[in-house]
Amino acid sequence: MEENLANEKDQLGQLVSSVLKSPKYRNVSGDLIRNIGANQLSKRQSLKAAVKATKDKLHQIGGAYFLKKPNYDLWLKKLEEARNLGDERLFHEECAEMMSYHYSTRERLKIIDQFYTSIFSFIPHVKSIVDIACGFNPLFIPWMPISSQVKYYAYDVYKDLIDFINDFMVIFDVQGCAEVRDVTQDIPEVSADVAFVLNAIPCLEQIEKWVGLKVLESINSNFLVVSFPVKSLCGREKNMRTYYEAAFKKLTREKNWAIRKLEFRTELVFLITK
DSSP: OHHHHHHHHHHHHHHHHHHHHSTTTTTBOHHHHHHHHHHHHHHOSSHHHHHHHHHHHHHHHTGGGBSSOOOHHHHHHHHHHHHHHTOHHHHHHHHHHHHTTBHHHHHHHTTTTTHHHHHHTTSOSOOEEEETTOTTGGGGGGGSOOOTTOEEEEEESBHHHHHHHHHHHHHTTOEEEEEEOOTTTOOOOOOEEEEEEESOHHHHHHHSTTHHHHHHHHOOEEEEEEEEESSOTTSOOTTHHHHHHHHHHHHHTTSOOEEEEEEOSSEEEEEEEO
16 A cells, blocks of 8 residues: 555656656646646556646646747846836837737737726725736736735746746836745635636636636635636637536536626626625
8 A cells, every 4th residue: 555655656756757847848836737647647557648648738728828938038128128218108018919928818908998997896995916827917917997006916837927927016016926826726825805817717627627616715805806718719709608607607606606797808707796
C-alpha cells in the first residue's frame, strides 16, 4: 500500500516536471498541473499518456484563449511611456490592443461602452473587487466607473500573466495585487464588495464538474458578476446563450440568491446578490 502511494507520488512529480518543461506550459501554476495530472494518471495506462492528456486539458481551459503570444516586457514599456506622457487616450489604446490578444477580453472590447457602466449601476459604493480567473480583465480598470481608491485583487494560473498584471497595477496606481492561484482548490479568503467570475465557469468545470458552484459559494463577496460567452472560439453561436442560461439556472437552483440577468451582444451576465 505504502509502495503504491510512493509510486503514485513519484509519477505525479514526473508528470508535473515534464509539463513544466514545455515552453507553452512553463508559466502555469504547479498546483493546477498537479491537480489535473493526478486525475489524468488515475485514468491513463501510462505516464506518457497522462502527460499528453494533462497538456490537452491545460490547452482547453486556458491556452486556447490566447489568440497571439503576449510580449509582456514590450507592453510594460508602452504602458509606462503612455503614463509618463500623461496621454490617457494612448494608455487606453495600448490596453485595448493588449486585450485583443485574449479571446474573452477581445469580445468584451466590442461592448466596452456599456458593459461595466451597466454592471456597476446595480452595485453601490464599491470599495474592493475580486477578479477570479482574471486573464487580461484588469486592463479594463481604466474604463470601470470606480474610485481610484478601490482595492483590486486578481487571480489566475499563469505566472507571467500575473507578474504583468502586478506591474500594470503599479503603473496605473491601482491598489491591490494579483496572485497565482488554482481557485478550484484554493478560493481567495479576501473579502470584497464585488467579485468578477467572467467567462470562467465553463473553464473551471473542465477541471472538475460542478466546481463552479463551489467557487461561487466560497467567494467572500456581497455581489458576484458571473458571465458566459455567447459564441465559440470559432465565432459560432451554437445556441450558447440559451445553453449557458439553462446551465446557470441548474447550477444555482437550490441557492436563495437574488439573480439579475444582463444581456450584452457578446456576453451573457448574471448579477448575484448573496
